[in-house]
Amino acid sequence: MNDYSFNVEKEWAMADKIEGVKKLFTSNSARVETNRGEEFYENLFETCQSRIEELKSLTPPKNRVDIDEFLEVQGVNRRDFMKWASAVTGMLMLPASFTPLVADAALLMNRAPVIWIELSDCAGNTEAILRSEGPKIDEILLDVISLEFNETIMAAAGYQAEAQLEDAIETFKDKYLLFVEGAVPMGIDGYYGTIGAEAETMHDHLQRVAKHAAAIVAVGSCATFGGVPAAAPNPTGAVGVMDVIKGKPLINIPACPANPANMVGVIIQYILTGQIPELDSLLRPKFAFGYRIHDNCERRAHFDAGEFVEEWGDEGAKNNFCLYKVGCKGPMTFNNCSIVKYNDGVNWPVGVGRGCIGCSEPDFWDKYAYERPMANAHIKAPTGGVEKSVDEFGLGLLTAAGIGIGIHAVASAVAGKKEEVGE
Amino acid sequence: MITKQLLEQIEGEASVYFDIQNEKVAFATVSFPHFRGMESILEGKNALDSLVITPRVCGICGHAHLMATVRALENAYKNGGYEINLTQKSQKIREFTLLMEMIQNHFKWLYMVIIPELSKLTTLNLENRPLKGAFAASIAAKAIALFGGQWPHSSYMVPGGVTADPTHIELLQAQNYLQELIMFFEKESLGFSLETFLSFESCKEFGGFDSDIVSLEAALMDAQMHQKGFAYDRFFVMGEHGFSKVAKVKSTRTFGVESKYITTQAAYAPQAQSFAKNALYKNAYYETGPLARLMAKGRPFVKNMHRRYKDSAYSRVMARVYEIASMLSYVQNLLKDIEITQDSVTPLVDIKKISAEGVGVVEAPRGPLVHRVKIEDGIIKKYEIITPTQFNIGSSSLEKPTPVQMAMQGLSKEDALFIFRTFDVCSVCTTH
Numbered sequence: 001m002n003d004y005s006f007n008v009e010k011e012w013a014m015a016d017k018i019e020g021v022k023k024l025f026t027s028n029s030a031r032v033e034t035n036r037g038e039e040f041y042e043n044l045f046e047t048c049q050s051r052i053e054e055l056k057s058l059t060p061p062k063n064r065v066d067i068d069e070f071l072e073v074q075g076v077n078r079r080d081f082m083k084w085a086s087a088v089t090g091m092l093m094l095p096a097s098f099t100p101l102v103a104d105a106a107l108l109m110n111r112a113p114v115i116w117i118e119l120s121d122c123a124g125n126t127e128a129i130l131r132s133e134g135p136k137i138d139e140i141l142l143d144v145i146s147l148e149f150n151e152t153i154m155a156a157a158g159y160q161a162e163a164q165l166e167d168a169i170e171t172f173k174d175k176y177l178l179f180v181e182g183a184v185p186m187g188i189d190g191y192y193g194t195i196g197a198e199a200e201t202m203h204d205h206l207q208r209v210a211k212h213a214a215a216i217v218a219v220g221s222c223a224t225f226g227g228v229p230a231a232a233p234n235p236t237g238a239v240g241v242m243d244v245i246k247g248k249p250l251i252n253i254p255a256c257p258a259n260p261a262n263m264v265g266v267i268i269q270y271i272l273t274g275q276i277p278e279l280d281s282l283l284r285p286k287f288a289f290g291y292r293i294h295d296n297c298e299r300r301a302h303f304d305a306g307e308f309v310e311e312w313g314d315e316g317a318k319n320n321f322c323l324y325k326v327g328c329k330g331p332m333t334f335n336n337c338s339i340v341k342y343n344d345g346v347n348w349p350v351g352v353g354r355g356c357i358g359c360s361e362p363d364f365w366d367k368y369a370y371e372r373p374m375a376n377a378h379i380k381a382p383t384g385g386v387e388k389s390v391d392e393f394g395l396g397l398l399t400a401a402g403i404g405i406g407i408h409a410v411a412s413a414v415a416g417k418k419e420e421v422g423e
Numbered sequence: 424m425i426t427k428q429l430l431e432q433i434e435g436e437a438s439v440y441f442d443i444q445n446e447k448v449a450f451a452t453v454s455f456p457h458f459r460g461m462e463s464i465l466e467g468k469n470a471l472d473s474l475v476i477t478p479r480v481c482g483i484c485g486h487a488h489l490m491a492t493v494r495a496l497e498n499a500y501k502n503g504g505y506e507i508n509l510t511q512k513s514q515k516i517r518e519f520t521l522l523m524e525m526i527q528n529h530f531k532w533l534y535m536v537i538i539p540e541l542s543k544l545t546t547l548n549l550e551n552r553p554l555k556g557a558f559a560a561s562i563a564a565k566a567i568a569l570f571g572g573q574w575p576h577s578s579y580m581v582p583g584g585v586t587a588d589p590t591h592i593e594l595l596q597a598q599n600y601l602q603e604l605i606m607f608f609e610k611e612s613l614g615f616s617l618e619t620f621l622s623f624e625s626c627k628e629f630g631g632f633d634s635d636i637v638s639l640e641a642a643l644m645d646a647q648m649h650q651k652g653f654a655y656d657r658f659f660v661m662g663e664h665g666f667s668k669v670a671k672v673k674s675t676r677t678f679g680v681e682s683k684y685i686t687t688q689a690a691y692a693p694q695a696q697s698f699a700k701n702a703l704y705k706n707a708y709y710e711t712g713p714l715a716r717l718m719a720k721g722r723p724f725v726k727n728m729h730r731r732y733k734d735s736a737y738s739r740v741m742a743r744v745y746e747i748a749s750m751l752s753y754v755q756n757l758l759k760d761i762e763i764t765q766d767s768v769t770p771l772v773d774i775k776k777i778s779a780e781g782v783g784v785v786e787a788p789r790g791p792l793v794h795r796v797k798i799e800d801g802i803i804k805k806y807e808i809i810t811p812t813q814f815n816i817g818s819s820s821l822e823k824p825t826p827v828q829m830a831m832q833g834l835s836k837e838d839a840l841f842i843f844r845t846f847d848v849c850s851v852c853t854t855h
Contacts, residue, residue, distance in 0.1 A: 120459055122851045123434050124482030124575045185458075191696065193457040195436060199695070202457075228464065228479045235460025256479065257575055312581050313768025318588050342573035346565045352572040352579045353586035353767075357475050365464075365476070 041095055048272045052104045055271065081106075091265050091340065092277075093287045105271040113172040114179060114267070115165070117209055119202040120193045120229050120238055121182025124257040125220040129264075169212055177270060178213035179263075180206065180241050183222040183229045187237030203244060215249040215276050216241060217266055221359055224254040224284075231365035242283060249276050252283040254335075256359040261340045262288045282362065284334070293330035293356050296338040299323065309353070317353055328355025329368040335360040425694060428840065432536055434483055435850025437816075439843065440694045441836055448839045451831050453818040454690070454697035461855040465806040470496060470774050470798050471581075473806065477794070478576045480808065480855045483531070485575045486524040486567065487787035488808075490517060491794040493580040494783030496774070499798050500582060503779035505772060512765040513584035518665055519597070519757055520567045520577070521785065522750050526604070527563035528788040529713070529747045530556045532847050537740060538639065540841050545642040550635065559607055566600040569593050584768035591763065598758050605751050612636050613748075620748045625727045626741065636744055643737045651834055652736030652842040654826035658715035659704055659814065661685070661793070662786030666753050670719045671709060675726070677719055680704065682784050685793055687809055690818040698854040701817030701825055702809050710734060710826045711790025711814045712847065714742035722749065736830070739845040775801035787811055789847050810852040816843075 085103035089096065118126065168176065182202070185192035190201030200208070210216055218241040221227035229238035242250055253262050266285060269277045277285040294300065302308070303322040310316060310325060322328070330338075333356055341348040349356060358368030428439045435457060442449045461480050465473055477492045478485035497507045534556025542549040564574040570587045571577030579586045587593075609616050614634025623629075629637045643649065658672040661682055670677040686706070690699040701708075709715075714734065717725040725742055732738050783794045790811025797805040817825035824832070827846055831839040 118435075120457060122479055122482040122485070124479070124485065127482040127575050183459075192459075192698075195456070199456065228461070228476060229459040231464045231476070232467070233463060235463045236458060238459070257482070311770060312586060313584060313766055313770060317586070317767070320588075343565045343568035344561075346568040347572050349572040349578070352570060352577075353588060354572065354579050354581075357578070 041097075044094075044273075045098065045101070048098070048101050048105075051272065051274050052101060088265060088268055091261065091287060091336075092269055098272075101272060102268060105268050113168065113176040115168055115172075115176050115209065115213070116179040116181065117205065119180065119182030119195075119206065119223065120185045120236065121220070121222055122228075123181070125181045125263075128257040129260040165209070169209065173212045175214050176212075177267065178210055178216045180210075180216060180218050180223045181220050183226050183238035183240060184244050185229065185236035185238050187235070192236035206241065206244060210245050210248060213248065215251065215270070216245060217251045217253060217263075218242065219253050219263060220258045221254050221256040221364070224252040224282075225362040227256065228365055230363075250283055251276050251279065251285060253288070254282075254284060254360040254362075255337070259288070259335075259337065259340055259342060262336070280334075284360070288336045288340075289334045289360065291334065291336070293333045293335055293338050293350075296336075297330055297350060298338065299350060320353070323350060323353070323355035326355055327357075329358035329361075329364070330356040332368065333358040333361055333364075426836075427694065428836070430840065430843065430848075433844070433848035433850045434481065434852070435854075437848065437850055438695055439840070440692070441839070443836065446835060448831050448834055448836060450821050450824070451828060451839065452692050452694065453699070453816060453827070454692035454695040455699040455850055455854045456696065457851075458698035458854050462806050462808060465803050468803050470499070470777070470796070470801050470803050473796070473803060474581065475578045477808070478578060481849060481852045482575050483528055484524065484787045484789070484792075484849060484852065486520055486571065486577055487785050487792050488794070489578060489580055490521055490785045491783040491787075491792045492796075493517075493582060494785065495781040495794040495796045496582045496783070496798075497781070498783060499777055499779045499781030499796060500771060500774075502781060503777040503798075505777075507583060507771070508769050509584055510765040510767070510769065512762055513767055515757055515761050516570050516585050516587065516589070517580060519754060520571050521664070522666065522754050522757075523563045523567045524574070525786075525788045526747055526750050526754075527560035527567075528847075529743050530559040530563070532556075533639075533744065533747075534559075536844055536847075538635070540844055541639070541642050541646065544646040544837060544841060547638065547642045547645045549638050549642045552635075555611055555635075559604060559611075562600050562604045562607070566597050566604075569597050569600075581768060582774070583771045584766065586767065588767045589761075589763060594758060594761060594763070601751070601754060601758065605755070608747065608751065617748055617751060620745075621724075621752055624723045639744070640741065643740060646838075646841075648740070648841075649732040649735050649737035651838055652734075652739065652830040652845060654710055654734055654829045655708060656734045657707070657709050658718050658734075659709035659711050659791065660716050660719045660786065661784045661791035663784070664786060665757070666750065667716055667786050668719045671704065672715065672718045675718070675729070677721075682782055682793060685791075685809060687813065691820050692818050697818065699816075699818065700809075700813050700853075701819055702813035703817075704814075708817065708819075708823070708825050709814060710846075711811045712739075712743070712788075713746035714739050715790060716786065717742050717746060717749070736842050736845045743847065773801070774798070777801055789849060790814055808855055810849065810855070812846075812849045812853045815846045816848050816853065 082099065082103060085106060086096065086099045089099045089102045184203050184206060186203060190203040193202040194200060195202060195205045218224045222229060223241050225240045226238050229236055242252065251266055253266060262285070265287065266277060277287060280286055280289060299320060299322045302320070303324060307321040308316060308325040309321045309323055312326065328350065330350070337348050338350070341351070358364040361368060424443060426441050426443060428441060430437045430439060435455070438454045438456060440452045442451065461476070465476055473492045474489065477488040480488050500507055535553045538549060539551050539553060542551055567574040567577060570585070570589060570593065571579045605617055612635045613620055614632045614637060626640050629640055656674065659680065660667055660669055661680060663669050669680060671680050684705045685702060687700040687702050690697045690701050714725070718729060724745055728738050728741060778799045780797045785792050792811060793809040795807040796803060816827045819825050819828065827843060830842050834842065
């Protein structure tokens with residue numbers, strides 16, 4: 001008798017869980033409003049136009065190159081340049097009519113000074129933006145962008161470098177964009193990371209340089225949410241920039257490394273509007289982080305058809321099946337990797353048969369970044385104020401252990417394969 | 424009087440403390456002022472997680488870390504009683520991406536660090552175009568992304584093989600990028616063809632040509648770099664690959680080596696806190712990197728150079744340039760017979776069944792990278808990472824200086840700083 005009632009309860013609980021999972025995977029995704037009506041765009045166009053005029057009247061800082069000349073010298077024809085401008089316009093979720101403005105903004109990138117500092121990092125974001133090429137445009141822009149200070153690529157060093165930083169801060173006071181790469185280590189009074197001749201702690205360095213920035217862009221998982229140094233047990237007390245800097249406009253561009261296309265997009269947006277782009281509650285630009293990997297994934301059809309890779313190198317792997325069961329966190333991860341991809345659109349992790357590790361989400365090193373699907377691990381709920389669209393699959397799904405993977409996946413389970421529980 | 428000099432552009436920052444007497448460096452110590460704690464972050468995690476974590480030690484040589492990790496895990500499988508058989512396809516793909524990372528690193532170092540720094544020390548005309556290096560590196564990065572998914576921080580290797588299953592299209596694209604890169608190298612850097620360069624037996628054959636590399640060689644001579652920067656003249660190669668020979672080299676003779684004799688000790692930096700370590704082989708300091716690799720292989724161009732100029736800064740720089748060429752040529756052949764019908768992964772038991780120790784060694788751009796892991800029921804109990812910069816840029820006391828310390832002695836401060844950079848330093852790796 002007891003067995004029967006126990007089974008019924010178990011069935012109900014299971015049904016609930018299956019409902020929760022169904023909801024997760026079939027919920028509407030895109031929270032980005034891509035059509036705000038004519039009036040909105042007309043007003044925006046005017047704002048951008050007057051901003052462009054204003055910037056045109058400014059003389060470029062010191063010996064910055066004029067990009068028009070540069071383009072000619074480099075042999076990049078106007079058509080290729082406009083193609084690029086049109087791609088960026090699309091990425092920023094603006095109507096096609098904005099393309100000429102975006103092109104103008106790119107030509108004026110040398111009016112927007114950028115200071116780039118590195119804290120507790122691996123330099124991966126700097127390396128990523130340095131490899132950004134296509135088609136020769138981003139490289140040119142790197143030449144032309146007023147990159148006033150970047151420790152990994154600048155020529156000056158030591159006291160000279162310090163002087164250059166001070167100079168840049170003074171010259172472009174309250175006007176520069178401050179890019180920050182790397183986490184802020186707070187352990188042992190901040191001495192797990194010091195910079196410069198006076199052994200300024202990274203925390204103090206950040207505070208000082210941020211003081212006169214117009215806006216701060218935290219680039220990469222470390223600067224946004226702490227990143228890998230903050231993974232358990234967080235030996236150096238690493239935190240992200242948003243935990244240290246208050247009262248300044250802040251943009252987070254997470255991912256490990258952040259996509260250089262998104263970095264350039266933010267700069268162009270800043271030039272166009274003089275403002276920071278629309279952000280979600282984790283301060284990530286919506287044009288890039290308003291939708292999930294899962295929503296635009298090239299393997300989505302396989303997911304929907306219940307075709308999964310069960311083991312590395314199996315028949316499913318050879319046929320590009322969905323990677324959910326070998327650990328893909330695409331359904332829980334907001335980023336535009338599945339559209340924009342990496343290394344100028346050459347490829348991305350899912351494209352080589354390994355799943356997303358969720359690297360644009362907070363705490364992903366402890367929550368997501370492992371080679372097993374989420375259903376088989378004990379996961380704590382995400383904390384803090386996250387936006388509703390993230391919440392949709394937040395607490396219900398993530399707290400329980402032993403949750404079934406869902407109707408699609410269950411149906412595809414290999415006969416006789418044992419499902420192991422938890423870690 | 425001890426003066427402090429900060430160095431950037433070394434994938435992080437370092438402080439060099441110079442003891443200057445009579446305008447020459449009597450001695451110098453090095454400290455690295457940052458730390459993240461990667462080894463303790465790895466403890467307690469599932470062993471497969473190390474595949475995504477260790478590449479994040481470094482933004483420019485992360486791929487080498489990935490390969491060292493996968494080798495360490497495969498070694499643990501082997502010590503746990505499970506034989507690993509990698510298909511020729513997965514081995515070649517792994518080697519391809521590793522070498523492309525090495526090539527992009529050397530390009531970047533050459534054009535963004537060495538040429539700009541050298542142009543300050545010579546009156547000869549040395550054209551300074553750092554973005555050439557960035558462009559070349561970006562092509563190489565795209566070739567890696569074809570098989571690795573992205574660069575930096577690809578994680579496409581798993582114990583037993585690789586996750587990628589390329590078709591002929593990817594191979595064609597890879598060959599295309601490679602061709603583009605070689606043509607760029609020939610036109611923009613060398614001034615002559617790759618084959619020509621590889622046929623040279625010494626730099627004397629540069630005569631009559633005009634290019635970045637020819638100017639570089641002339642500038643090095645002009646700055647007397649063939650008479651500066653000597654260290655122990657002892658080299659060391661540990662990573663086993665198709666392109667490398669595992670050996671230590673002492674006065675041009677090669678000897679066998681075993682990774683178990685590699686040890687580390689805390690760096691000696693009396694002026695400041697340093698989070699770095701020194702790495703030693705059988706308690707002695709050895710130099711690692713391109714010069715070491717080419718000496719172990721016995722390439723005539725390098726051997727002749729070494730005969731004249733030993734392990735001077737000149738040899739160090741020219742060896743790294745030569746390695747770009749020899750790697751490009753090697754990779755061309757590598758791509759030719761990849762049998763795509765082979766399996767990408769040979770299946771293995773669940774890692775939870777493994778309780779063993781494993782060692783993985785690869786040749787990273789700057790020398791041998793060693794990962795030592797201890798696994799219990801698939802969980803990491805201990806993880807040790809030893810990087811090549813720990814071999815080259817250790818910091819010790821006067822009685823027993825490390826290679827870079829020896830190389831800087833007796834020079835002017837400006838020269839010493841250049842010499843420091845000829846070792847190609849990776850600061851974030853040194854402290855991780």
